[in-house]
Amino acid sequence: MSLKEIGEFGFIDKISRGCLIRPEGVVTAIGDDAAAFHGKAEQLLLVTTDLLVERVHFLRQATSGFNLGYKALAVNFSDIAAMGGNAREAFVSIGIPDDCPLEFLEDLYRGMQHLASEFTVNILGGDTTGSKQDLIINVVVTGMADPSELLLRSGAQVGDIICSTGCLGDSRAGLHLILNTIGIDSPELRALFDAHVLPKPCLQEGRLLAASGCVHAAIDVSDGLSSDLGHIMQASGVGARLVAKQMPISPHLQVFCSRFGFDPIEFALAGGEDYTLLCSVERKQFGRITEEYRKAFDRPLYPIGEITDTGRMELVETDSRLRDITPAGWDHFKRK
C-alpha cells in the first residue's frame, strides 16, 4: 500500500492509533487545528505546528525571505485562532541548504519577527541544521485558551449559521498570479498577491467568537472552504448547505475573474489558504454576534450557509438550483 492510495488523512488516521498514551488532561489531540491540554491551572495550553518544504510549499526564487517567514508563522497563528486561543510562543526549526544566502535567512526571520511583534508572541527557540537541497522550515506555536471557550471542529448543530470572517478565494487568485508570473499591474492584483503571501491571522476575531459563547464549531480555511467545511461536517456528524449568492467575494477577485475568465465561486469554494475562520454560529444568537463583530472590527461576519441534517454538502447556486458538492481542497498525497 502506498501513501498515494490512502491519502493524507488516511495516513494520519493510521498513525494516530496508539499515539494517545496518557489521555488524562488532554482535551483534543490529532484531528483538530491544534492540540489542547492542561498547562496552566486555569488555562489550556495549545500547540500547533506546520512544516514548509521548498519546491512543495514555496519556490525560493519566487518569494522574498520576509514573506516566507511571515507566512510560516501566520499559518500557525491561524490554527491557534481557530481554537479561540491566544498565541504565546513560537519555535522555529530550519534546514538550510548550502546555496541559501544568509541575507535571505535574515530576511526570513525579519518576516517572522514582524508578525510576532504584531501579536506579542515570543520566538523562544528551535533547531538550526543543514539540508542537502531544499530549504525546510518547521514552526511550532503554543497558545492558551480558556477551557470553557475552546472552539473545536466537532460542535456544529443543525440550524447553525455558517460564517466566514473574511473574503474567500483571494489567496488562490494571488497564487495564480505567482505561478503564471503575471505582472502586478493594478491595485486589485496587488491585493490578491498580498492575500496569498501575507495572510492576516484572525486571532482577535477568534477570541471574539470564542468569548461570545454561541460559536459551536470553528476551523481556519487553509485547504479550501469546501474541504475545511467537510472537516467540520465529519467531526460534528452534520451536513451543510452553502449559498453561492452569499459567498464573500472581494471586488479584487471579481476584477481578476472577469479579466482572466474564472468563476469566483469556484475560487471561493476550492481555493485554499484564505486563513479566514469558518465557524458555525447558534442561529438565535446570530444577530447579536454579527453586531458585536462589526462593532469590534468595522467589517461584517459573513453568513454563507447553514448546518443541515442531510450529511451532504450542498450549494444553492446563483440560479437557485441545489447541487451536491464534494470537498475539493489540498491533499498532499492524493493530488497529482
Add this chain to the structure above:
Amino acid sequence: MSLKEIGEFGFIDKISRGCLIRPEGVVTAIGDDAAAFHGKAEQLLLVTTDLLVERVHFLRQATSGFNLGYKALAVNFSDIAAMGGNAREAFVSIGIPDDCPLEFLEDLYRGMQHLASEFTVNILGGDTTGSKQDLIINVVVTGMADPSELLLRSGAQVGDIICSTGCLGDSRAGLHLILNTIGIDSPELRALFDAHVLPKPCLQEGRLLAASGCVHAAIDVSDGLSSDLGHIMQASGVGARLVAKQMPISPHLQVFCSRFGFDPIEFALAGGEDYTLLCSVERKQFGRITEEYRKAFDRPLYPIGEITDTGRMELVETDSRLRDITPAGWDHFKRK
C-alpha cells in the same frame, strides 16, 4: 557573509536578537537545551524541537524506520532530561518524498510509539506533508519541571565535580561501523551499534539529579563531550579540567578501539550523540548524590573532572601531563 563564515552558533546568536518580545514568565529561551516558561501554575512548561533531514542526519537505506523514529524522539527526550524535567507530549512533523514506502513510515511511527510508551509520553499531533527528495522529520516535545529544580547550563561553580551519567564514545564507534559498512560480528559491536541508533534518554537520571538540589548545571551530550562542556563553560563563565583516566570508556569501546586502531579518549571527547547527561555537581554533596544515584540505577555516576576558574578547557592526560583542548563537536555549517 555566509553561514559557513559565522557558523551555527553565530547564526543562532544573530537571529535570536529581538525574538524575546514578552519576557515575563520566561525562565530561559534560546541558548539552553529547551525553553522554559510558565504554563501550569506551579510547574514550568518545557518545549524542545529537533529537525532531522535525510542525507544530513541519516541515510534512509542505512536505517530502519523503527530506529529512525525511536531516535528522533529520543534526542528530544534527552533535551527535556537535561533540564531536569518530565517529558509530556510530542508533536511530529514529517515531510515525505514520493519514493518513501508506507511500510517504512509505519515502522518509523512504531519506533516513536515504542519509546513514547516507555516514558508515558503522548504523540499529540503534528503536520504531514510532501517533500521533493528528502525525508524530513521534525519532533517537538513538551515537558514540565519544578521551577526550583530546573537544570540550566549556566550554574556551574568553580570546584564542582563534572559528571557523566553514562559511558562516552560508544555512539561514535557505532556510527563508524555504519559509515564503513562493517559487519556486526560480535556482542561488543552490537552494543556500539545500538548505542548509536537506539540511545536511551536519561529522563529518570535527570529527575534524580534535579531533585537532589546539588546539581548546578547540566547538558546532554549531543555534539560531543568537549563541545557540550564548552557550552556549560560559556554559559557559566568558568573553565574545566577533564581527567583522561577517569573517562568512562565501555569495555565494548575498548575492544573496538584495539581492533580498529583508535584512541578511546578521543572518541569520548569528540564523539557526540551519546545522550548521557553531563552535569556539574556541588563538591560537598558529591558523595551523597553518587550514593543515591547508584541506589536508584545500580550504576555509577561517573566523575570525569572539575570546574575551574581558568576559563580554559584542559585535559589531564593518562601520563599526567596537562594539555589545553578545544571543543570539537558538530557544527552544521562550520564543518565541511
